[in-house]
Structure formats: C-alpha cells, structure tokens
Amino acid sequence: MVKNKELVIIEEWCKGCGICVEFCPVKVLEIKNDKVRLIDADKCIKCGICELRCPDFAIYLEVKE
Amino acid sequence: MVKNKELVIIEEWCKGCGICVEFCPVKVLEIKNDKVRLIDADKCIKCGICELRCPDFAIYLEVKE
Amino acid sequence: MSTVEIRLGGSGGQGLILAGIILAEAAILDGKISVQSQSYGPEARGGSSKAEVIISDGYITYPKVLRPDILLTLAFSAYSCYKKDVKENGMIIVDESIILPEEQSSVKVIQFPIIKTAQEVIGKSFVANIVSLGVLAELTKLVTKDSLEKAVLNRVPPGTEEINRKALLEGYNLVKMRGSEVWQRQMI
C-alpha cells in the first residue's frame, strides 16, 4: 500500500517553513530557494508525516495510477 | 440602653411597603394611608429590626437627649 | 368637528392607563377617531401617573392633551397637579375620598365614591378604574355603553370579565343616582 503512493509537492503553495523537513523521520526533505524539495525519493518511507504537519497542504502522498 | 432610644419615622421617606410591619417581632407597626405608623409605642421593644429592614431609611431608633 | 380631550390621573397601580386605552378603544368602536397616550418615566414608578385620550369625529392632528375638557382623578396628588390645565368650563371628576380645598374656579368639580364602590360594592379595589369609566360614560355620553362594554371585555384579563362588567354598571349607577347633576356635551 505504501508502495503505490507518491509524494507530491505543490511548489506554488509551499512557503518553505521547514516544518516537514524537521519532522520527516528519514530526513529526505530540504528547503531550497524558499521551497521544499525531496532529496531522495527512494529513501522516503511514505509515512505521511509531512502531509500531516504541512500547514499549507503543499506536500502529500497520492495514490499512483 | 434600649430605654433611652426612641423610634423615629420619617414619613416623607416611608413608602408604605410593609416590610417593617411584617418583621416587627411585637407587631406594633401598621400601614395607614400608605405610610407606616407606630400603634403602641410602649410595646415597642426597640429591637431595631424595623431599622435594619427598612429599605428607605424611614424608620430608626434614635438616642433620646 | 368636535373634539373632546380627557385626562385620567391617579397614582401608579390604579389602572388608569388601562382605563384610557379602553376609553379610546370604545370611541373607535363607535366609529370615532381617538388617540391615547400616557406619562412614562419615573412617575410610573410608584408616583402619580396619567393617561390621556382625545376623542373626535375627525382626524386628530396633535396627539397630546394640552388642556383637557375633562379630568378624572382618583388621587389627590393628581388632582392638584393637573387641575390648573383643565379648560374653562371643563369638568373635573374626583373620587369622593379626596378632600378638596376651597377654591374658586370656572371648572365644575364633581365627586363620586368611585374607590369605595369598587371596594365595598364590588369587593375588589382594582376595578376602580372600570367604575371610573362607567361614571365618565354615563356622565358625558362620549362613548356608547355597548362599545364601552366591548372594549372593557377586550382588554381586561381573562377570568375577570364578570366583575368588570359589574364595575361598569356600578359606575353608571353612581351617576344615575345623581341624575340632576348630569353634565353633557353635545358631539356636533
């Protein structure tokens, strides 16, 4: 189930607050130019914490088609 | 001490509410023409309850000169 | 056009405001024009109170009573306060319990035992206002008895209809018993 999910970032909505970066358990996120960026997609464990904590709905897991 | 006190009624201030009449332990007060009246000065035990209860400061005990 | 201005004055709680309303309503039932107003303010809290009624057969421009044709009072305070306003050749109806000072005046003063009638004949002092209306109606014919009765029954608390109807009749009677003194004013 985790497998068929994909991390999506809506760059336009991201404000670069760094909350997801800080709370990501495997630290695969970073802020670059005031926006969040996924450093290493493979390491992401699709835990959904970033989605839960992002105040701006700018990052979430989506079921892959 | 009780002896040298006198019951005073300020007729102008009395509104005839009947509170003192009702609470007087010896029932020596009555309402006449919408004003309170002392029926029998001798029976008054100078307890001061009428003074305590009168909302209009219209009845009180005064030390006799 | 004929217009009569009436003021009812008493102390708060005597029900004269209700009497004023009933009188105005009776006039309206008679097809006349009528306005009613009353005093508000600290007066209404314990002190004296007044109700005013104007009855006319045409449109009433100015709605307040400045110089009443008729003053009816149940309390001395109201009598002494308002008597000076009464029009020349007007009339003052006063409860018998009030001791009137000796005065000269063009105004006719009539006394009736209104409060006593309420207390002793009807047995309820609170109907003195309705007795007053009976007196007023019989004396002045300003409103028809039919309409007055209707208006009374319209406005008194449910359950008190009978005793109020009786109060009205006693009011009429007080005047009838003194037939000679009837004051009339023709509505032209």
Added chain:
Amino acid sequence: MSTVEIRLGGSGGQGLILAGIILAEAAILDGKISVQSQSYGPEARGGSSKAEVIISDGYITYPKVLRPDILLTLAFSAYSCYKKDVKENGMIIVDESIILPEEQSSVKVIQFPIIKTAQEVIGKSFVANIVSLGVLAELTKLVTKDSLEKAVLNRVPPGTEEINRKALLEGYNLVKMRGSEVWQRQMI
C-alpha cells in the same frame, strides 16, 4: 529645488523598511527635507514589501513616490513589480543573485552582490539592508557618510552597532571597486 525619489523593494523580512527609515533620517541629519513611507497590508505578511523615501532641499508637498528616480531591489518579485515605475533616466540597483531578463530600457540597471556580501563577508544575511544603504550612498551621494553612519547607529538594535558599521563600509566598497560606473546626480 531638487528632489530625489527612492524606492526600496524586497520581500518581507529583508529589513528594507528599516533601511528606508535610516536613509530618510540621514538626509534629515544632512539638513535636508525627507519623508519616508512603506507598504502595509497583506504584502507585509511574507510577500514583497516596499519602502519609499523622498529627499529634497525644499518642502515636500506630495509625500508618496509615484515614479522613483532610484529603485533598489533585493528580490526578483520586487524588481519585476516596480521596474516599470522608474523614471526615464532613472536607475535600478539589483542584487546580483537576481537573474535579469533581457530587456531594452532607458533606465540604467546596476547589479551588486549585496546579499552575498552580507552573508559571506559579514557573515549575517540580515545586514543586507545596511549593505544596500552603503551601495546607495556611495553610488548617489544622496546623503553624507557621516549622517548615514549616525542614522544607522541610531536605529539598529543595541549590540549590533559594529557589524552594521562594517556592513555599511562593505557597501561603500562594492561601489568603489567599480569606480567607473558611478552614477551621480547633483543636488542643486
């Protein structure tokens, strides 16, 4: 009478409003007349912000900047938003980090590594605003260095005086290092 209008544009938090205040205060210390204003509103919450200063040797009637002689911007958004307002033959000072689109214009555009200087030379990115003032002053001679330094020390938080003084000097240096390009405007 000579009047110069300056707009400082950046994103919220870059301290350009403080820079505007300092610039205006320096002008006043020089005995000139100056007014300063800024944008309020949702812009100030995260988005772009602007500060405006007018420096004149006479009374300033209209207190807002409509067409700046000089625009200084540290953010692309501010650059693209405000550049069209700049007067013909005016000047735009832009941070080097901003990649400018190729455009034709009568307005002179100069870039300096302001943010980088703050970050790398001074070691504190928050002094970019003061570096900017150094650049502006050296380039335009609108205010004397004496007054500017005084104004800076007046307004920065206690404890940061030294590093701000240094930032100012680094600003001057950025211009001096490019002596040939100096733009001047005589105050008559």
Added chain:
Amino acid sequence: MMATRLMQGNEAVVEGAIAAGLKFYAGYPITPSTEIAELCAEKLPFVGGKFIQMEDEIASMAAVIGASLTGLKAMTATSGPGFSLKQENIGFAAIAEVPCVIADVQRRGPSTGMPTSPAQGDVMQSRWGTHGDHSIIVLSPSSVKEAYYVTIQAFNLSEKYRTPVIILMDEVIGHLREAVNLEEYKDIEIIERTMPQDKENYLPYQHIENGVAPLAPFGKGFRFHVTGLVHNEDGLPTNDPKVAEKLIERLVGKIENNKRDIVMFEEKYTEGGDVLIISFGSSARACEAAIENLKKEGIQAGLFRPIAIWPFPDERLKEIYPKFKKVFVVEMNTGQLYYEVDRIVKGDTYVGKINKFNGEFFTPCEIAEKIKESFKNGI
C-alpha cells in the same frame, strides 16, 4: 379580530413587521423601544417566528444578520444608547448587503439623557453612525398607522435593495395609541428577496448597476462567502482598488440612484405661501396644528414632511421651496435635518430652524409663535 384596532406605535411596528413576513427578532430591552421586543416575544411563536433576547445590542444586531443570511426576515429595535452600539454591525450589513430592519425609537440624548422623554436627536446618526462610506434608508413615521405602513415598506426596501433599513421613530409615536385599519393595507405588496437559480455560477455580489444581486440563503446549496472586507463579486476578499471602487460605488449608488423609488413624503398646502415648514415624525403633527393656527392669523404655511428622511427627497423640495418666502425646519433636536435642508435650499430663501430639546414634545402654539415672530422681526 376587528379590522380597525387601537394600537401603540411600537405595537404597529410589530404588526407591520409580521405582516411583512418578520420571522426573527433579536434584541436587548431599552426604553422607549422595549414594547417592540415584548410583543415580538409574545407573537412570533404563533406565526412560526423566533424571538431571542441577546446579551447586548451588538449581539442582537449580529444575530439578526445571521438569521437574515439563513433566509428569514429579521429585525431588531432599540433606542439611542443601543443604536450607538449597533453601528459597527449595521456597517457590516451595509457592505455585506444583508437585508434587515432596525427600529430606533428615539429618546433624549446624548448618552443616557432622559430615557423616557421624546426627541429626534438621532437623525444624523442614522445616516452617518457607522464608519466608512455607505448609504442607508431611514424611514420616520408620523402616526401609528404610518408606523405600520412604514414598517412594511422598511422590510420591502430592505429585501429589494439588500440593505439595512432604519425605522426612526420617536417616543411620542412609539407610545401613542391610535387606530389602525388593517383592511387598508391588506393588499399592500410584500417584497421577497430574489432567489438565485444557478448554483454553479452564483455570484452573491454580482455587479448590477444601481441594483443588487439575488441573495441565496445559507443551507440551500449555494455555499458562498460573506465578509465585511472589500470583496469580489464572488464574495471573496480582495485588495484590488478597481474592485473596491466598484463595490463602494454600487453600495452608495444602489440607494442614491434609486431615490425616486425610495423617497416617501407628504405635502400639505404646498402650492405656495408665506412659509414652508419641513418636519417629520411626531413633530410634523405639531406643525400641522400650528399651520391651522397660523392660518387664522393670516399666515399661509405649507408642510413638507419627508417620510423617508434618508435618502432625503431633495428633488421634490427643490420644486416646492421657491414658492415660499421662507423655510423652517422643525425638529426635536438642536437642528439636524436642518443641515440637509439648508444645503438643498439655494438662492435667497431664508432657512430657519425651530427646535425643542428639553425632553418635552412640541406644542403647536410655540411653533406658530416662533414663525409669527420671524415675520414680525422681518426675517
């Protein structure tokens, strides 16, 4: 129930409101308006309506707006001190374009003043009491039956123009009892706000020149936003100056440009004469009596009585006043509507004022006297 009923002015407001479809009343007691609340408490349950006494006047005004947004015709009533407190939310109703009716039964102010005494001191406040640019409709009845009629019209105008409407009464009319013949009004048109049709493309603040967009009630599938911020046609906030300009223009324009539909007035003897009296509310009745009085003395007086005092019927006044030698504004205040009349009357016509502000009602005599005096003094 008989067709002709003796009613108090305040009662007529309640009866008129119910006839107009009142279904929600929120208020806070204050003399001399309290009977309006009391009668609503008594009567609304029987016509499927609701009454609530809130914790203060601010809350009352808020609850009225909330209820109106769910689709109910809603009103509140108050007097000076409460009217001052309601102002902020009246402004909200104005910009958010929420129909509602506010009765202000005036008493002598400022502040607590003389709580049971008549006055007409809130004339300017009713127009300008809330902050910021707006326009408003204010109706002021002179009799109990007019209070009934005007209340119905207040609801009608409020629904039609999606705007707060104020019934500006005074203590004299509020407490006066007169006959109202309900038969007379039984065919009066009752206006309901227009309902939108299209849920998908609904624009609650659609820009309609001098007009208003339909207003959907909450809960019927339209899901729109209402705010006191400057907003777009969809109701969402914006800082766009163009939108702001259009919005404010529309708010003011929908009333000012529809004056002809809104104004109400009465005239008597306005063919011309010596003096034109302008008065409203209870004062106008003292003026009517004064006119009869003056006639006896050979002074020809006319009466112009705005019933809608805001927007003021300026066009009609401009037609009438040139036929008179002078103009007097008669009001129970220190001179308020006077300012508007003085503004409209141009040229050489003298505009005088006759005021009473001692907590008593005008007598016809004192009005007539002042006018006679002015002739004696050659003004």
Added chain:
Amino acid sequence: MMATRLMQGNEAVVEGAIAAGLKFYAGYPITPSTEIAELCAEKLPFVGGKFIQMEDEIASMAAVIGASLTGLKAMTATSGPGFSLKQENIGFAAIAEVPCVIADVQRRGPSTGMPTSPAQGDVMQSRWGTHGDHSIIVLSPSSVKEAYYVTIQAFNLSEKYRTPVIILMDEVIGHLREAVNLEEYKDIEIIERTMPQDKENYLPYQHIENGVAPLAPFGKGFRFHVTGLVHNEDGLPTNDPKVAEKLIERLVGKIENNKRDIVMFEEKYTEGGDVLIISFGSSARACEAAIENLKKEGIQAGLFRPIAIWPFPDERLKEIYPKFKKVFVVEMNTGQLYYEVDRIVKGDTYVGKINKFNGEFFTPCEIAEKIKESFKNGI
C-alpha cells in the same frame, strides 16, 4: 536627542500627547492606529504615565473617561470599527463633560473594509457618530509635524472646553515619516483644566454661558456626582425640562459659540482665482501638488484647508469662496465634508467634489485632471 526627529505620524501623536501632559492611555489594537498604543506602552512608564490594553474599544473609552475624572490627561486611539464601538461612551464624555482625546486613524470602510488602506470615510461619523444632540471638536492633520501640533491642541481644547476631542487622521499621515522639529513647539502653551477652589459650594456643572465649570479630580475632597443622565448643576439627575434645555444648549454652545477660538485652517493662494480647492488631511497635500500642476496650465487654484474640520471654519470660507469661480471639495471618501461646504456656499458658485475611495491615495495628477476637465466641460 536631536531637536529635529524623523517620526511617524502615529508616533508624532504620542510625542505630542506626552508633550501635552498625557498620563493615561487605554486602548485596543487596530490597524492603522496600533503604533500609537505600542509607543504609549513603551514610553508612558518613563514619564510617570500608565498604559493599559483593555478587552475592547468600549472598555478603552470607558477607562479613559475614568482616568480623566481622577485628573489625568487621558487618550485612546483606534480606527473605524473601534471608533464605531467607542461612540456610546464618547457621548457619555460629551454630556458628562470629561476631557479626553480620541485618535481615529482612518482606513477604508465600511466595516472591516480594507484595513491597511487609506481613507477619510469617518468625517461625518466623527461629528454625528453618537446618539443625541451634542457638539464635538475634530482636528485633522496634514503632516507629521502637524500631527504633533494638533495633538497638543487636542489636549488643550479638551481641557479648556471639558469635551472629548477627536484627532481624525488617515492612514497616509499615520504611517508617514517626516521630520518634526521639537524646538519649534517648545514654547507652546499647555492648558490644564481649571481646578475649583471652594469644596463646600462646588458645582461641577455650573452653568457658564459658552464656557465650562472647573472640574475637580476624584479623590480631592469634592465628592460630586457624574452621570450620563440629564443633570443639574450639581451633577444630580433631573427630569426638569428647563434644566435639560439649558444643559443641551450649553453643551452645543460651548463649542459652536467659541468657534473663533477653536477653528484652525490653512490657506494658500486664496486671494482669488479660478477654483478654490477645499481639502484636509493627507488629501490636501495631493491638492497642493495639483495646484502647482494646474498653475502650469494657466488655472489659478487656491487651497482652503480646515485643520479643525468640526466645528467647520464657515465664517472664513464665506469670505473666501466668492473670490473664486467654483469650489471643489477633495476627499478620500464618497463625499462627506462636501455636504458642509455645499451648505455654506450659497448663491451661484458651483460646488463640485473629487473623491477617491478605492483604498489608494490620491495622485496630484488625477485631481488636476478632474479640475481641468470641469473647465473643459464648462462647469
């Protein structure tokens, strides 16, 4: 500290207030007035003054009145929504004759409107916002230094006339920074309320024609009563119509009849010309620039700038306007002071209005253009 300081308009209000003797500030934050509160919080402790943030604007106004009654010079500041809420207690201060100063830094309304955008939409509200008859002093500065000056005068007038005084600013001036030379004002007279002498026969509301009685502070042995009810000279409530009349007359008269002492205005080029521009606050500065602009086009324009907008300097305006072909009132609202000017200007002089109400500040150009246009259109 140097004599010439760069200050924000809001800051100048605080500095002026402290110079005038401010010792008590109670407020509730609201944009664009908040800096006034913030600076009072910062500075008052150092001048023996006190700052309190209350739970809302109603409480703030109340606390200010309470503090003033103990003898402290007191003020509050707010913007539209808060100004609406303060109205009831402003009326209390008016009838109870309690000196106090209220700054209203105007933003675009009505309601929440555009909280950070400039406007001048509270002109009429500042005069008529509270219920009942009253009069009031309203000062509107055009520059930061004038904000400083006007604030001192606000306190002076407030103490002198025992009345609330309103400083009607706008966002442009409130947030503008300009130099203020404190030296210039160091000799300005600071007025203190007069203290009564005789404790036994003190009449806090003694009837003084066009004047005011001395006001004793609470706690100094005078023990008098203060009420919002109509009251006697001793402060105790009464329903006596004669007393009421005298009281209201005095409240209104002490301001209206002392106009000459109160009015403040500035004029430029008022010897005569093509057009007289009447404007105030920040708008007047755009007008000044527009006048230079018009001069280039051969149009001679003058400026009449009331600084005290209420009471309006009507006498002076009456002297000036006949020297011009027409008059324009320029304001950031839909036309408010316009009504007063239109009333004062009689005869054939055309009174036009130029308004901006989109949340942006006037540009000199658009004012000049509208005036030029009017000449083209032959108005």
Added chain:
Amino acid sequence: MASELVEKYFRKETLPNIWCPGCSNGTVTAAIVRAIDNLGLDKDKVCIVSGIGCSSRASGYLDFNTLHTTHGRAIAFATGIKFANPELTVIVITGDGDNAAIGGNHFIHACRRNIDLTVVMYNNHIYGMTGGQYSPTTPRFDRATTAPYGNIDRYFDICKLAIGAGATYVARSTAYHVQQLTKLIEKGISHKGFSFIEALSTCPTYYGRRNKKGSPADMLKWLKDHTVDIKQASKMTAEELNGKFIIGEFLNVEEPEYVEEYEKMIENLRVNYK
C-alpha cells in the same frame, strides 16, 4: 438605617429615592454604607461607580466620589479610575443585567486582571429599570415581559463565572441576610485584588408581581427560606440543595494585583533602564 449614617454617607437632598416601595435596593445600598463605615474609610477616598439600572441609581444617593456610567460599563470606567489613582477605594454597584448581560466581558476581564475593585451585584433576577424583561439570572420557567411563556434560558451562576474567570474573592449573600452581606462586602473591600459580592435582592414590582411572589416582606422571607450557608451546604446532599442558593464566601485567595504589578514593572524599569 441609623440617622447618623444616613446623614454622613447619603446626599440627603436626593431622598426619598426613586425605588419602588419594598424594593431591596435600599437595603443592599445600606449594607455597602455600613461596610464602608465599619472599615472607617475616608469618604473623600472612596469612589462609587455604577452602571445603568434601578440598582445603579444608588451612586447618585451616596456622598462619595460617584460616577453613574453607561449600561454594562461600570467596571471598565472603574478600572480607569483605580489604575489612574490607586489610592482610591473603588466600589462598583451593578445589577444582574448590567453586569451579567451587557457587562459580562468587562466583568470577566476584571476578574482575570485581578484589579483591586469591589463589585457588588444587586441580583433581583430581572431587568427592573426597563420594566421586567428576563435577565441572565431569571430562573428557568419564570416569567418576564420578554418571556411571556416562561424563560427557557439557563440560569447564569455569576459566582461560578467569576471563579472560572479567575476572581480572587467571591461571595454571595442576600438582602435578607443584611449583617452577613455587610460583613462580606467589608471583606471584599479589604481584599487586595478583584472582589465580587453577589447580593440576592428583590424586585417586588416586576419580578415579584409577574411571578406571584407576594409582598416585599414575603420576598425577603423567600430569600431566607431558599438559601443555605456554605458551611451547612457542605454537609447536605445535592438533592437537599436543589432549588437553594448557597451563600457565604466561596473564594478568598491572594494573587498578583494588577495595579501593583504595573508599579513593580515601573520600578524595575527605573532600576534597569535609567
């Protein structure tokens, strides 16, 4: 009330007052006066602030520095007075409508702020002044002119509210228990910080008449019969307490007082910033 007290503390020219026959406003006002007298306060340093309502008219009758404000705002005015001149003893007289309806916000904030005011709320369970509308303390199902079919609002226990809002002195007594009431007001005035004393009172004219509560004396007796002292109450079951008002002192704790804290802050600044 003893004539010396009337002489000393009342503006005699204002008497008789406007209250109805048998209204207990006079009794509660007398309790305040006795408390002030017992404490021996300097009349010139006492300030009485009231709102609007029958009860609030009391300020006009009393010979102190007196301020009769706007409806519901007395506490806010009083806050200005106390903060501006801490040497004054500031007592607020208010009603159940004035304090618990329109004035609720100022009340809870004064509780929280713990500013040294003493608030005496005359709770007659009705809006007296405006002629008998229901108030937040009109008992459920009782009648009022705006509750012609019985009041459906829940009763507002203002002592509980005061405690919830952080008040530091809270007590209740009645117009029947005059001596206790006097004592509690005395303690409230002496308490450093915000004190709230609720005085259950009677409005024979509106509340009494409409709810058939009998004569003024009957209403006082009702108060006697429907109150339980807090000490006894602790020994009673909930059932026994049903329909009774508990009277006595509910809370009396020390917490930082606002004006003092402000003065401390200023002192601190003087030391640290000068």
Added chain:
Amino acid sequence: MASELVEKYFRKETLPNIWCPGCSNGTVTAAIVRAIDNLGLDKDKVCIVSGIGCSSRASGYLDFNTLHTTHGRAIAFATGIKFANPELTVIVITGDGDNAAIGGNHFIHACRRNIDLTVVMYNNHIYGMTGGQYSPTTPRFDRATTAPYGNIDRYFDICKLAIGAGATYVARSTAYHVQQLTKLIEKGISHKGFSFIEALSTCPTYYGRRNKKGSPADMLKWLKDHTVDIKQASKMTAEELNGKFIIGEFLNVEEPEYVEEYEKMIENLRVNYK
C-alpha cells in the same frame, strides 16, 4: 492534507492562503476539515462563521456556507444562524483575541445558553493580525509590542472560563496533536449543545520571533513538550504540572439545548393556546 480533501472542502482558487510560513492556522483548519469529513456532513448544511484575525481568515478558504463577521462577534452571528435554521451544523472559528478579548461576552453567554454551536479557538497567545500585541492568553512576562517590558496580565484559561460559564463540552488540544485535535472537534460537533475546543497554535512571526521561540518546527515541538494529557495529569503533582497545558476532554455533559427548548416551548403553546 490529502488532495481529495483539499479538493472537496477548500476553495482552491483562494490558495495559497495569506498566512505566514509555518503558521499553524492551516494545520488547525485542516483538523476541522478532517473532523467534518469523518462525520460525513453534507457540505451544504455546514456553516462556518469566523470573527476577525489571522485565524478567522480560515472561513474564506473553506467551501461551505461561510461568514466572516466583525471582530469578536462571530458567536453572536452564529447564534442567529443556528437559531434561525437549526438544521445547519454551525462551526465558529475564532482566535484568542477575537474570542477571549473583545468577544468574551458573546462567548460566555453562548456557553450558558448552551446553543448547539461548535467553537474552535485558535490560541496562538497573541494578536497576530494586528502585528503582535498581547492577548488575554499571552503568558505572563512574555513580550509583545504592547508589552515591551513583559506582560503583567494574568493568563486567561478559557477552558476554565467556559466551564464557569456553563458550557457542556470543553476540550483542549494543540496544532502538534493533530489527530487528537481532529477527534475532539468531531466530538464537539456531535455534541448536542455548546462545544468549545481550544486549539493551542503557533504564530512564528510575532509571538515566536519576539519571544525567541525558534523556528515553526521548534514551536510545534514546544507544544509537544509543554502539554500533558488529562489522563496522565490526574496522576501528576501540581509541581510536575507547573508550566504545562493540560490537553484532552475536560467536560462533556448533557443539558437542555437552547434551540430545542425553544421548539419545545412552541410545541407547548400549540397544544395549550390554540
């Protein structure tokens, strides 16, 4: 937040919102949306009413019947809505300034009236919208623009106030404890009567910056470290609890609900008066 939820419940054209980077207003708003979704409410029958403040801007972003009122008055507007149309689920979004400062009176009266509203108060301990002045919930000695030397006001515990005012459902959670917060809001909405949920939140821009609270993430962690669940709290000493916020459900009782009581009254009248 899952994109379907955003899609379904937000007005996407209004995003991104105006809130600062890292402000927890978005998180608390998401909790409300999740609660509504979990309850399966009909969007058309949900009404969101807010006051004025950063937090109160939430109403504009949400795709329900939404009303953005005046400062402090949301509950009073909401009362009108709920009373007028009881079939709507009415949720009030408010801030610590909006609800606890200027709006306090409407709040306590809604508690007492027990009208079926659900109030979610975003408590960021500051006035965010106006730039960082102290609010009734700014902790003592913390700094704000109007408390440059530290705030001397006592902290206002709004849950305690709600209980004192008679609310029937009272709970507290935080922007850190998103799942718990969601659950409590769900329960509040389901509760018949007035429900109050306090959501401790963060304002990195004003409160955080001035009080050196670190990054937005640091502030969330602070919430985690300074809260104790009510179940644990009962086992802890006062000392251990010092400086901690208790979270969880404080009160959940059944009492007569206002709108229902009114309807009962009408039903009664129908039977007895017709």
